[in-house]
Amino acid sequence: xxFSVAExxxxxxxxxxxxxxxxxxxxxxxxxxxxxxxxVTDMLKKLKAKKLVHYEKYHGFSLTSEGKKIALGIIRRxxxxxxxxxxxxxxxxxxxxxxxxxxxxxxxxxxIDKLDEYLGFPKVDPHGDPIPDNQxxxxxxxxxxLDELEINKVAEVSGVGNQSSELLELLKHxxxxxxxxxxxxxxxxxxxxxxxxxxxxxxxTISEQLAKNLxxxxxx
Amino acid sequence: xxFSVAExxxxxxxxxxxxxxxxxxxxxxxxxxxxxxxxVTDMLKKLKAKKLVHYEKYHGFSLTSEGKKIALGIIRRxxxxxxxxxxxxxxxxxxxxxxxxxxxxxxxxxxIDKLDEYLGFPKVDPHGDPIPDNQxxxxxxxxxxLDELEINKVAEVSGVGNQSSELLELLKHxxxxxxxxxxxxxxxxxxxxxxxxxxxxxxxTISEQLAKNLxxxxxx
DNA sequence: AATTAAATTTAGACAAATCTAAAAATTATT
DNA sequence: AATAATTTTTAGATTTGTCTAAATTTAATT
Ligand SMILES: [Mn+2]
Ligand SMILES: [Mn+2]
Ligand SMILES: [Mn+2]
Ligand SMILES: [Mn+2]
Numbered sequence: 489x490x491f492s493v494a495e496x497x498x499x500x501x502x503x504x505x506x507x508x509x510x511x512x513x514x515x516x517x518x519x520x521x522x523x524x525x526x527x528v529t530d531m532l533k534k535l536k537a538k539k540l541v542h543y544e545k546y547h548g549f550s551l552t553s554e555g556k557k558i559a560l561g562i563i564r565r566x567x568x569x570x571x572x573x574x575x576x577x578x579x580x581x582x583x584x585x586x587x588x589x590x591x592x593x594x595x596x597x598x599x600i601d602k603l604d605e606y607l608g609f610p611k612v613d614p615h616g617d618p619i620p621d622n623q624x625x626x627x628x629x630x631x632x633x634l635d636e637l638e639i640n641k642v643a644e645v646s647g648v649g650n651q652s653s654e655l656l657e658l659l660k661h662x663x664x665x666x667x668x669x670x671x672x673x674x675x676x677x678x679x680x681x682x683x684x685x686x687x688x689x690x691x692x693t694i695s696e697q698l699a700k701n702l703x704x705x706x707x708x
Numbered sequence: 709x710x711f712s713v714a715e716x717x718x719x720x721x722x723x724x725x726x727x728x729x730x731x732x733x734x735x736x737x738x739x740x741x742x743x744x745x746x747x748v749t750d751m752l753k754k755l756k757a758k759k760l761v762h763y764e765k766y767h768g769f770s771l772t773s774e775g776k777k778i779a780l781g782i783i784r785r786x787x788x789x790x791x792x793x794x795x796x797x798x799x800x801x802x803x804x805x806x807x808x809x810x811x812x813x814x815x816x817x818x819x820i821d822k823l824d825e826y827l828g829f830p831k832v833d834p835h836g837d838p839i840p841d842n843q844x845x846x847x848x849x850x851x852x853x854l855d856e857l858e859i860n861k862v863a864e865v866s867g868v869g870n871q872s873s874e875l876l877e878l879l880k881h882x883x884x885x886x887x888x889x890x891x892x893x894x895x896x897x898x899x900x901x902x903x904x905x906x907x908x909x910x911x912x913t914i915s916e917q918l919a920k921n922l923x924x925x926x927x928x
Numbered sequence: 929a930a931t932t933a934a935a936t937t938t939a940g941a942c943a944a945a946t947c948t949a950a951a952a953a954t955t956a957t958t
Numbered sequence: 959a960a961t962a963a964t965t966t967t968t969a970g971a972t973t974t975g976t977c978t979a980a981a982t983t984t985a986a987t988t
Binding site (some may be wrong): 573583586590591594596598599 | 793807
């Protein structure tokens, strides 16, 4: 079956909200999509009719397994395009999302599988988020926030908590990118700031807020 | 200003019809877009309000210069994506059009200019059609049909009259592609078939219909 | 010039996706 | 448990793009 752009945006938004919320509400989804609760209710009826969501009025909703499958297809397209834009077209990391937001709706299966192959079957997008394979499977990340990292253990930056240009600017200035190896030397109790060290460069300090938005994995 | 997918498809269709028809009619456009004449009339009113077409009811229509500019932008996107699909993703020539039909509507200017650069500023798409540059300018082809080529003059295949998989199949079988150098040795009056020769390979015969769909340029 | 045929436009309807305002159901608070 | 606050749904409109059927205009034929 084939879905409209609007339907796809709803499905993807529900999928993302389900990841971090126990129950996804009408208001939450309306807010996420910059739309009105009444519009969400309308769309939920459509998605229910297509068996993409479980939905009983006044009692919440969630994606069916078919709905999740569709969502992963959209996310696959989105993240492959993001990878293409960053890797091949040299877009900055904060520019790729909006463009991928449109490209993700071009739904030729063959296009996406060929793109995947052309890109060398990348495992993560420019923000460190995993890319589902053509079966819809993707790595479940073992990443933790840098604020939770043990002292003096080397770890590698594997992703970010948000993709704003503000965060990108800061990371550029501090020379941190995905793949950077670093360790936490000290945690200051006063403001939870961290002293970190990258290889043999001089140590420097980062804020708690930044640390929480840096996802790291322990060195393999 | 920003245009809907429907508006863009109408603009592009009018542009293409204007190339080969003295006056573009409501019925002709309806036929081209697989829609109804009444729908065309509706859309013409919208496009006139946006100053993209000149239109007086019952008296025909044509693109304004602004309309042509928009059309060339869409055609630029379409052909750059076709080039990308054929060149980078190794799609066959008869598969690229339908996918580009969707991709052309992703209208980020920066995306297209970066894609153009990445592809090395190609001048023609996989069917030999010229790609407008970022100013909307493109080569005006001096190509003629192979059926009009003089006997014993070497020419180079520069494009095709249609992009069907049937034509592609035939050309593959005969080892003819864009760039192939050939000459016409003989024209048979009975059925207007042509004996042609490629380099030092044995000569062979092609139908009038095929000849008319092969565009060639005299050797530079 | 009158009639017929063809092309084009209008009138009115419909589906998709959205909205506002009001009603209904659920949840929280006294 | 009753009342108030919040959330969600319905009712009814609106916009975009499409359609069919009928009316109008233009073009072609007698
Ligand atoms: Mn989207
Ligand atoms: Mn991403
Ligand atoms: Mn199109
Ligand atoms: Mn083409």
